[in-house]
Amino acid sequence: MPVLQVLKRQPKEVALTALLRLPEQAPGYIFGAFVFTYGTTVLGASRNFLLIAVLVSAVLGFLWVTVAGHLSDRIGRKKMYIIGCVFVAVFGFVYFAMLDTKVPPLMFIAVAVSALPIMTMYGPEAALIAEAFSPRLRYSGTSLGYQLASIIAGGPSPFIATALFAAFASSLPIALYILACAVVGIVATSLLTDYTNKDISEEYDQVQPVGAVAT
Numbered sequence: 582m583p584v585l586q587v588l589k590r591q592p593k594e595v596a597l598t599a600l601l602r603l604p605e606q607a608p609g610y611i612f613g614a615f616v617f618t619y620g621t622t623v624l625g626a627s628r629n630f631l632l633i634a635v636l637v638s639a640v641l642g643f644l645w646v647t648v649a650g651h652l653s654d655r656i657g658r659k660k661m662y663i664i665g666c667v668f669v670a671v672f673g674f675v676y677f678a679m680l681d682t683k684v685p686p687l688m689f690i691a692v693a694v695s696a697l698p699i700m701t702m703y704g705p706e707a708a709l710i711a712e713a714f715s716p717r718l719r720y721s722g723t724s725l726g727y728q729l730a731s732i733i734a735g736g737p738s739p740f741i742a743t744a745l746f747a748a749f750a751s752s753l754p755i756a757l758y759i760l761a762c763a764v765v766g767i768v769a770t771s772l773l774t775d776y777t778n779k780d781i782s783e784e785y786d787q788v789q790p791v792g793a794v795a796t
Contacts (some may be wrong), residue, residue: 598726634692642696649704665701673759
């Protein structure tokens with residue numbers, strides 16, 4: 582019933598919260614998973630070299646995500662998330678340009694810092710998505726929006742990146758794919774209401790169960 586209610590009452594928020602995760606999910610899986618295939622088969626890097634770089638990326642991302650979340654409390658969830666979208670849109674081109682040099686230090690730096698644009702979005706994301714839904718529907722709405730993104734963006738992205746490289750023999754289309762995801766994320770985020778530092782408990786009594794009679 583909660584799932585049916587949230588789809589009936591807040592379908593826009595479900596769709597927008599799924600779409601806003603495209604620039605976080607798609608590049609995240611490309612930077613963390615596709616890089617192993619691309620790095621070893623195309624660039625000739627060793628798997629251990631890439632693994633160490635990805636581990637460094639995870640540590641840096643772990644440190645940065647809390648900063649991004651804190652900044653979103655100050656400047657607003659939407660603004661911080663859109664900054665992350667712009668960051669990843671630009672970084673996609675820089676990332677592949679550095680990898681394609683095949684210069685080990687540059688390749689290592691590209692992979693090592695790749696979590697920073699992702700975590701710039703991930704920091705405010707949980708609050709941004711949760712606050713989009715009325716309290717009575719928040720758990721179901723957040724779960725639907727969050728998990729739908731994994732289906733439409735996260736899971737398919739390494740396959741899409743592989744197909745793009747196979748078709749064009751260039752990393753540029755992959756960077757353009759990341760850019761497209763960022764544009765979708767910016768639009769979806771812009772259409773949400775920003776509830777940063779607002780009392781979101783007031784909405785609870787305004788949402789009645791399906792079938793309830795207004796008094």
